[in-house]
């Protein structure tokens with residue numbers, strides 16, 4: 292990453308990016324309700340698990356989508372859509388991913404106008420839009436993957452501060468400890484940038500899938516997912 | 517009906533505006549935000565507006581309850597609006613973020629309503645109750661109403677905050693309770709004039725006037741303004757008070 296593109300990555304990965312993420316807990320809300328997350332230690336374990344499963348999945352698809360847009364290969368984006376659908380067994384999580392993707396496209400159209408936004412369809416998956424956003428921002432697949440895996444843990448960490456009243460410094464310290472893991476996951480994901488989409492990783496977290504399905508049926512909830 | 521023409525939605529509406537202020541486009545719905553503290557009567561006002569305007573104006577509602585769909589359920593249960601005209605947005609414990617800093621989910625709900633209800637003329641967005649600093653983004657709505665109530669104390673208008681000082685209409689609700697809570701309406705009137713300059717304020721009791729007549733009249737006026745005038749409050753008015 293050159294100095295120039297580092298600023299672009301910070302913009303994309305900043306939790307203040309107005310693309311709808313603040314209303315989602317990444318499965319944390321149901322995990323708190325089930326008492327699986329109750330303090331900073333259990334939060335860190337939760338985030339680690341999320342990073343290596345859905346985090347890696349999102350990172351690999353973001354890297355691949357970034358490479359596709361950089362290569363002008365829009366056809367590959369459609370294939371990635373199907374491959375990602377196949378890797379997300381929970382209908383609720385597929386829908387959430389598409390909702391967040393649609394919201395990110397809406398924001399990016401204004402933040403960084405580009406032809407690729409028109410060709411992405413109505414509700415593309417979030418990691419694929421994030422990869423495209425990275426490409427349009429002048430970033431490489433590694434940066435796209437890093438933004439995706441960062442997003443996979445930063446959102447739930449903020450949700451934990453809101454839901455459990457955890458010390459925000461201690462929560463951020465947990466995120467800091469995860470740094471090397473996130474870097475390694477992004478490096479791993481980058482290897483798939485030019486791979487056949489069928490060969491992308493398929494890691495999943497069954498408990499998160501079940502929790503998402505359960506959460507969607509709650510009558511009273513704070514977060515959309 | 518001011519926007520009576522064929523309007524198809526097979527093209528996207530990105531709402532790009534360099535000034536960050538939502539333009540009023542011919543044939544597109546007027547968007548009005550309704551904000552204010554918890555319990556001041558926002559949902560009751562939305563219900564009243566649906567009752568008094570529902571037969572003359574093609575309208576729909578987005579709610580932003582802190583706890584999921586309580587307000588939307590109220591509107592449905594009371595038969596104010598049919599299911600397809602009410603959308604609930606979840607706000608992740610931060611109602612002010614969803615109407616001001618990150619308006620994505622609300623924009624999506626509004627776009628969905630515009631697509632699914634051909635010819636819709638008026639979209640009301642009720643914010644989740646929040647503190648006095650929560651106001652709507654000018655990228656989300658054209659006009660905003662701020663609802664406070666006399667039971668919150670007659671000092672609220674003097675305390676100000678952007679909702680009180682800059683909303684296009686300030687509604688002081690529950691005047692029927694003024695005596696019981698020792699609220700002096702003349703003080704509230706004087707303070708809101710001082711805070712708001714020329715911007716209008718109305719006193720209301722939704723229990724005594726379930727049609728919210730003065731607010732409905734103001735909304736009719738906004739609809740009639742059409743696209744002639746750009747949205748009322750820009751950053752320039754921030755100095756008021």
Ligand SMILES: Nc1nc2c(ncn2[C@@H]2O[C@H](COP(=O)(O)OP(=O)(O)O)[C@@H](O)[C@H]2O)c(=O)[nH]1
Pocket residue numbers: 552553554555556557558559560561645689690691692693720721722723724
């Ligand atoms: N006495 C009185 N009660 C009202 C009035 N308007 C609303 N309420 C009641 O105040 C409570 C809160 O109203 P609601 O519309 O849910 O407030 P919101 O939180 O701002 O949406 C409800 O019990 C209403 O029936 C009013 O003008 N007078």
Ligand SMILES: [Mg+2]
Pocket residue numbers: 558559560587642645
């Ligand atoms: Mg309400």
